[in-house]
Amino acid sequence: MKQYIVTLSLALLCMLCVDTVKAQEVNDSIKQELIELPYGKVSKDRLVGSIDVITKEDLMQSGYPTLSNALAWKVPGYLQGRVRGYSRGGTDDQPLVIIDGLSNRFLSSVMVDEVESVHILKDVTAKMLYGSKAANGVIVVKTKRGKNAKRKFTVTGDYGLRMANEYPEYVGAADYMKYNNQARMNDGLDPLYLQEDIDMAGSSYKYPDVDFYDMFLEDQTNFQKVNTQLIGGDDKTKYFFNMGYFGESGLEAVGDKSRTDAFNLRSNLDYKVNNVITVNLDIAGRFYNVEGNRLSDSNFFSALSGTKPNDYPIFISDQPHADSLGTSAGQGGSNLYGDMVYAGYKRDATSFAQTNIGMDFDFDKYVKGLQARVFATFDVNNYISEGKKLEYRTLKPDVTALGQDTLIVNGISNPKGNEQRLADSYYRNMGGGAYINYDRTFGNHAILADASYMLETLHTKTNVADMSTVQDDKTMNFGLRVNYAFQNKYIAEYSGSYMGSRKFHKDNRWKLFNSFGVSYIVSEEDFMDNVDFIDYLKVKASYGKMGYDKSFDYLLYNNYYKYWAGSYTIGVTNSDQLVGTEYIQAGNTGLTYEESEELNIGLTMRMLNNRLELGAEYFEEERTGMPTEMKYAFPQTSGEPTIYDNYNAIENKGFEVTAQFTDKVGDFTYSLGGYLTSYESKWTQYDELNQFSFQNEQGTETDAIWGYVADGFYTTADDVATYGADGSTPLTSSLGSSLIPGDIKFKDMSDTQSEYTYNDNVINSYDRVIIGNSRPRYIYGININLKYKDVSLYALGQGVGGFDRTLTWPTYFTNKGNVKYSEYVYDAAVPTFDGEGNAVGLVDNNFTKPRLSTEGNAHSYNTNTYLMQKGYYFKLRTVELAYKLPKTVSSAIFADQLNVFVRGDNLFTISDLDDRDPDNVNAGITGNPTFKTVSGGVKLVF
Template structure:
């Protein structure tokens, strides 16, 4: 506890100092004097007036130019900073003293304006200058009409080249970089605080992020204050969530009948007498003959739960200090209705403050502080989980007092000393007295899982132009603390087994300790994780003769993550060099080299060099392309490189010889000792795993309205570390080392399209789409197989290997021997997984050896869909808009292999068993025969259990109305909108019922929300 308090003390001090710093500098931002006024005219480079130019002055004063390009700013004094900006032109920061007469705005190059800046955490660059493969979205462009609060929603279906919410090109989970800090969790953010999301895909784009970036990088930048732009925004969203699918288990009568059938199939006597089953069928007493279903019976689960998000934002600043503050609250109600006082749900509170300030003419700095508290209050038992095993006929969880014989004095004594819940005692049976989920929820106590997240960043930017023009430096320091602990109360309670006579309870047998509430709150620390990150960089940029530009960056990075009770901290560090060159902002070349250091490798072998190169050529600006009218912009790109990585080397000291306890032996009159055996051979030459990358792409703007981006990629993952099992003889087993051996290859393409059209009537639409094809292939494996079809080589890395089913065994497949037992016909292969009978699955004998065993497995599918796509549509008429997002995947399969589908032994029966094989349903059965034993033959991976995993999901739809300027001004607002949205609206696909079904956990939800957003 002392150690825990010290950690909390350190976090509180850092948070206090950070907030104090922010308060001091935010206060400085208000120190301005009111002035008189200024006027000027804004023109373009040809001297033509520009209308609609936005002018921002201190104290939140702003205006726009009229048709003549004129504007007037009242109460603005001289010698103040003024921001002038317009889409398609370079933004100007100008002193108010210089706003005399005409001010000329220069038109920016295509994809080179301030809105086209890609914030890569370590450095910023415009989309025009990017040579690597990337996708980027600015949230301010869409947050009003796509008002989700989950960051991953802006990735899936919207970002070209991303499969799902985090897999770049389907090759693995990407590295998240949030505000320059590697490894932060995007789930802690609300969407309102996010400014930009960028996906870096190829080796050239990810090289600066070191070995952790092996699977691609997703960069998230939060919002920051801007000079002279003051705003306050409130976003409120509330709605209802309804489960899309819940498990459907059989009722008591069906379960008992089918369990008896299973026992008969196994040659055993029935478990339930028919008279008892008949009593269940005809009884009107659900307490004597219970039929319990936690998922569908009234009182256990809510039909719908509520969700609420409230986010407030404040931003502003002057030329010396800018600030951004975000405060949010999210509430999600628990699905479990039973004991709603305990199962309250989760509350999340967040505060973010980002401050940028100018120290002097050559030093700028920023301080970011984040504090998040998440509290999830539940009972000690999870009803959604226990419902998967609790049999419908087990016992009645409630025993009503109204059904008890109160003339029985001994019974009354028990009742008077018992806890009563809604007029009932808590029931059980002797056999199940330790399996009482309802009683545990109502009487067993409660818990509150608390997750505290604290983050602190400090950046210092140094302008070193006094040494040489174009030289700058930056340092970046971050502290992260994640503290997860659980507060709980563990109550004692009693449950009772009833004795029934003539429809009344005449006696109760108590089990458990006497009812007693826990008066001491227990605190258990689940985990405490601290992260320390730092990088420093030196940057030099220079332009020669207005044609040639170079930008050179040298970076040093280190990162440490330490978790409680984990001996070895995770440490990553690297040095990086990147040299960028461009000619007339038309031809670009990037050369990179990253030198990583890994403590997972042996000394002398810990360094690894990752070289990359990329080229881009804006060919549309050449003279020979000028007459191609429909091509407004065309850029060709190519890149290649090698990324050295240790991120998938799961353990430390794999290179070293390890020992473990061996056999025991005795000596010296009975003294015991144990021998030490080598459990892992030494291999000091283990090296980095390699990502070898090649990418060809293009970006195009066609017909002034169609945006297109395309990339073809080929990525090899070579020298993957594995323990070699087949390269050495069996007698060398204990000496087998780890080594670089496996190799996988990925190839595919990604295509993104976006078409926008505006009409004079006020109607506009925007249609976007993207598709990703990513297929993998195993190139090298440490394997020795007898048959070629068993080899993994040449097949997808996620290939499903299993048996090929050939229907069910029929009665004609068996003969009866002299003992009356069924014997499989001689012309059929003999299964090695156990005895079979009619109704069991029949498999194909792939090698024709007359035996069905693991040698008959072959590739039958692949787990992951190689094709994924997204489609989004926005229709707008004046202030009314409709946004729809759909996502889909196809080409892969899924296996139904949990206890909901693989039902044997004493498992609870789900609806899938209704299609079981019987002699009467032999031609129509959709499920094998039932068995009360463990059935190793039927329940193994095979084509029978494989389903098509293709789907198309209408992910989100939102209807928004944005009020006009006149209404907003009357309300004292600058913007005001209302919206209603539907999330997970509908899914199409052969296996949608399976895909949308969660077993033993919170269900997937369909959500309807109503919201409003206002900005002052």
């Protein structure tokens, strides 16, 4: 596949380089901005839907090489990986991605240098024609194409450093043993470590004290990026060719650093056969290789954050050596240094190949305004993981029967091995379609009509060894859109799709969905002539319903039985045995599309001689018929087969507000802007069967945090015996071990419910109530563009608020259970004990965390209001300073332009968390840390 892409692309490049046709510069400007819709374009005035546009200039002001990262936080419509929030409550609500006309493509397969524009389709009229996978919103990516203009060759290169923002802080071996003894004493257990063990921590291999983060990680890494582009053409042939490379090293301080290398290649060619037919051929590929030790990022960081400092010595001798690797009984003979240096390597290779072939027809000379297009696409994605698995020897410290120190050998050293295939997968993505556009103006009347057809098939294989596959994903869609404008101020639009999907029974595979939209350009009215402060005013609204099938698995309409589901005996003497058959799925032939009913209302206004532009939109979406496993459809005596039905429903609503002010004073141009958005989704129907209505999720927010209401701390034994007592019966807890001073008091909420028919005087699951919400209610962004002559400055800031963060997970915040202790262990309450070992009070009041426990489900560490904080943060996402050098400098190196730039990403954060990144509190604990990036580069144009 690599040879296929490289050969065709290089052949195209050679053909373009020898082309001697002299291109003429053309004026690509248009009177009014055109907005990309499915299978067509519409002027911004005639748009009735909701679409955000991100230009190539916006994307290039990011230090991230791939489109998936560069898109983040640019516009209000696409935030936290979703379009307009959590329309399905957080499960399978990612948007559909369309790259050059085909879905089932990935944003990670495209580098930012290749992209011309990105359109975020948000409302039902905008996304309708993309069919049954578009209900969550659509990201439409258009790559660059050739132009009828002078040939331009561009080279861009930059180099940067990525510096880890925060590594978690864990205590050393002495403090770990001390506080683990305290936790055991709190639970009524005997201490595990002697004072001698604590005092000797770190003195020899028998008393290890390992700082895993300090030993195995560096604070920064570097990356390199180079990209070249050739673009141009004439009135017959237009071409775009791009080659790029991105490389990055890992953070490992031990062994060979992991290495990531990515190569991307794209060639887009348009050839005008005659005045009617233009053909185009696009070929693109990306080759992504990661090589390093056999540990995945998650396993590596889990080992760093999960291995206690005294678990085992890394080396038995003072000098690092393959024959002195230490281990312990709990490690099963393994050693992290050995895993990274002596256990072999792994090489993952991923390749994407994308091919588009199409023909455009311009029938304007036959029927004014009539155009058409047919196209076919074919994608291939291959993933192969290869490597060697080697063995190494470790030594476990032990003591003989006579009390002498000894070392027990684990395993053998085998530094040789054969390379083997560890895993592989692939997918094949095929699509094709056709559409017709009709765009005419008749005096005061203008009509734009599109009729489209699309067929797509995605074939996936996940394992070569057993040839296991998943069902091919096949969808088909017929679409129609008609946009009508009168006097360029009254606009109405209809969009409809006849959707087909193989995921449903043949009687329910096809369904028609419709949407309608209107817009009104108020500023075109005569009565607005005297309103001087408003230059442009437009209001719009859309409403419709569309189907969604991506959330469904295949063959849910079939009955399934499991053979050999146990056995049973029969006969007079039970001497015969029969195999049982289990009814595991009850098919539902009535399953059909999940439906999204949507309303969007918007306003656009320009003021102050078009220097200030304001926008506001409000939307509501009702997602109904979500596929739900009906857990209460059968009595338990029937064996409980699974059955799915169109049942659950969610209401998602919110608003978006944007503002942008642009002006010029002499040679100084500036632009200030920002957005504010808010989303909220609730369960309007939910399959559940609870004993009491206050436990129901129906009617609650989909991100509701359920937990216990804290009421201070138990400080004395008398406090434990009297708080919440019902007469002489003390309030008890079914959450973990017994209550003692240092635990958090939880309110007995169930006793306050009118339908709760008895007072249990016990803290249990019936006392859980909604205590917060886990996703931001408000997200905002601020952008600044300043330019003075050839110097420009760009900055993007972004923040969130209106959510709650629980500090019961990860255990880094709580140190609950048998875990590695973080620095928060110093903040735990310390109980005092009487002569009989009963907790009677607290050492002091200088604590902010509950008392320690070796139990993972300890009472105080269940989700509760005390271990929760209001969440907010602001990040300076990107800053870029660029300078276009004088012509005399660029001419000296035979270039038309020479630009230099420095850029920073994620430079600082204002947050309520001191030592964790608020974007991802698990960063550096279960995976890579977040980074601040500083880079610099040059751009040459020839």
